[in-house]
Amino acid sequence: MDVTKPLRIGVLIAHGRAFENWELMVLDRILADPRLELAAVLIHHCAFNEHKTSRLLSWGAWLEAKAFARQPAYVSKHFDTSRHFIDCYDAVANQDGTGGNMTPAFLQRLNLDLVIRTTPEGMPDDAIRLLPFGEWAFNFSDQRSVDTDWFGYADILAKAPTTNLLLYAKYGGEATRVEIARAAFNIKLSAARGSAVVRERGVTLLLRELTRLADTRQFDLPRVYGQPDVPAPSFSDLLRYARILTGSVSARAFRAIKARLRSDSAIWTLYTGRGHIGDFDPSQAIEIPPSESSIKADPFLFQHEGECYLFYEAYARGDRKAHIAVGRFNGDTVEQVGVALERPYHLSYPCVFRDGDQIFMIPETHQARRLEVWRCSQFPLKWELHATALEGQSPADSVLTRHDGKWWLFTNLSDYHAYEDHCSELYVFEVDGPELTRIEPHKHNPVVIGSTVARGAGRIFEHDGRLLRPSQRNTNGVYGYGLNIMEIEELTLDDYRERCIRTITPGFKPGLRGCHHFDATNGRYILDARLGT
Template sequence: MNKLKIGLLLDNIEIDKYALDLLNWAVRQDGLEVTTVLVRHRAALPPAPRATTLPELLFKIVLAIEGMLIRLFRAHRAHLLAYRLADAAPGCALVRLPLDEHAGVPALGLDLLVYGGTGAPPAGLAGMARLGIVALDYHGQRASRAAPPGFWEAYSKASKTEFEIRHTAPGSASSRVLAAGSFSTKFFFLLNQAHLYSKAGAQLKGLLKTIAATRCLPLEDRSRPYSGPYRLAPRWHQSLAYLGKLGARLAAKAFYRAFNFHEKWGISCVYADWKNAALWNSTRISAPRGHFWADPFLCTHNGKTYCFVEDYVYKSKRGHISVLEITDQGAQPLGDCIREPFHLSFPFLFRYKGELYMCPESSAARQIRIYRCKAFPLEWELCAVAMDNISAADSMLFEHGGRWWLLTNLDRSGLNDHCSELHLFHADSPFAAHWRAHPQNPLRVDAEGGRNAGLIVEDQRLVRAAQRQGFDQYGEGLNLYEIVELNEQRYVERLVFELGCTFRDGLLGSHHMSTTGRITVVDHLDRCFFP
């Protein structure tokens, strides 16, 4: 099959790290290639002298301060750097495209144009490629093009920062949304922007691979109404207010670090079914000093109830899997059951042909691993690797409709952030050599409901628990979704309940649920001194 021929449309002969990354990525793909780089330019004129306004001056101060902060984050140190296009794309034809002149461009034989700017794609250019033009959009109906992407979400402490991938067809004056999603908002503007660009760029790459494989664009228009405020470029008092907010956030982080305050997860247990669980009446189960317990999964065995947990050790900065026995008097630690030379968490349990298996989160090994129980509850052995060389977290395997299903959270950006992107695969057994990707993948790209947090099975009813991220806060709450349609072509879930962390004073989050029908557990997060 011929490769999908892509033209990259830019506004400048200097490109940022994200356009550079797209070019480098495309070179390694079998199904597509960037054959042409088009640069829009105006005739060279000396810039008209203009005094810097107060809003511009204050925003430059914001950028200068945060430009130093962003260099503390290794993955984003190049966020503000620019690269010469001639060095970045030596094998591509370079076409300088005047703003008012498009003659001859269709002869380039492009299948698709990809706009590499952050504003709106230039009007009238969709006819330059057979399939039109696609572009990442960080503004949508939410903000003017003058608003810096990611700024207002950090300013207002929004829980998530959104993006869209828009398509304009040849001959069309309007665009439609091919894909949309959100990522958790980081605690300062440039970090949030860098995270947004990296994660959204990974979504664009995934879409381009799909287009290259199918030779067509998704049919569904994912446009949605918007009811929030319309944002403009920050005014002087807003930049000044933001500098105050930034100073307060940095001071709070420095205080907690200086006085050895840490976030610590624990377990809350209530003796009721999940639908009738009054969490204010739950029993707190705390890990010993130097540890925290999270991601509880319940299991009944010989009339007793056991709880498998992530057992995180602060000193080693690594988790393993431990077991507790739940009784009417509380919880009794029984010991460790799985330790590896890498981090483990989320000990998802399932049964197959009468045997008990566990699929813990093992993204540090870049694998989805399955362990078999040799002697309950403490002896387990690795028996299969469902997927290898993959950045996946919080995987859940279950049988439904004669097929085995794998719900997992992928990170395709290289940032080790699995908090938004939900994928589904299916096979004829949990030990199949090949898992087939669902055609709706990714099912969700959403900081509020994307990441798995447990699975409740009641006869044929399936309820997926999902994490809800907060502003600069991992695992602020839970959403419960009932899976109402699941087959090889369709996946549909509906929100049935939202669970917060207000059932006990001082909690910062709650991001997991498990139940036996008689006992329900969630985890909870608070902050403590010398945990």
């Protein structure tokens, strides 16, 4: 198969409906990528068939979307209805058999590689068999009627920790359903909000898989898609859902009032002990408690001239902006040294590292819409701006690491229109070191998608011959709920593969609500934990 030709894609849409934001984003991204070709827009005249819902669900979902999922209309940069509806076909028939022309001759004339289905009803199986890579769809496209979307209701009713996004295909001679990719996202306040966020993240996931297929033309999908159909919520389900939503909204309103009165901030504490990333036991750790005027988070350790220093995000209770402070260990206690870096914008995640005889720090500066590298001119309190990169973007929790003689930048960007989210997409770049004059993106960025694994939680370690990456596990509606240790099994500009080898949840000490960062040096480790306040 010729991989130099673009992948020819058809998009199946419902008759008589305006495009949703996520659908326009998909069309736009396909047209923007030279590896992909929007070959046809196919119309389904009976796209919702038996998918009917009650008036109560329709009214409630509309009201909920207005309250919790409002977003500006997406303005297409490449897709233009006056130009791209030329190849628009009444491809799938009405129930009475009229209006369709999905014949083998028709498909051969279109010469499509695959079709993306945005509707609950799809193409007939005999048509799908003629597509080399089948018919693709998301699980959220299956959970909708002509006027209502019920994706996410079942998760909130079940008090699930996450909402799962699945991209699957009907493929092959038997038109078998096979899984292409999946990602899990932190549960939201409401189903409408969660559904809107997942749809936006789904665009990124879809485009990554399409470009991967365009590059390889290989479609080896051994996992059968076994997700059961999720029916629309019943009347009793809706009553129970309304009680859950009312309680969640009331709790959030109370927290918002406290925050406005400057009496509420996320309160983090630190725990330290002896051990390495491969064997640390947080239940045996010693607490370094916060005070009202000194809350510490995102701790990084740094060994210098025989002493262990602690760099961390520092703020007082009620603050909305943090700075970078530094302390020095005396046994298992930390003596304050001073302020290492303060800017007009929020700073956190001070990744401190050495390159030769120079010391650098990459703090999180996403509010400045760029990545900043600072060089130490006088340790540990004097720093000067050394380099910037990713101008106009919003990188979070960035780490520079050297592996097999190459420098790699790991960072959490957010590919978004309405819902910026630093917890769900991990991007990798090969760079020339702290100068960042050469930045080459990974071929399949973002290499990790999903709030349970994507966001960085500390520096990357080489330990016992393995490359280990701490990551956040954002679940249960809590930012920073847990901590993963991921083993990176493959790291090149063409491929990335990792697996979770350990997860730490806040149960290792009483009274904790989360834990989301880890670092270690010279036999000492440190992590932060969120207090249950």
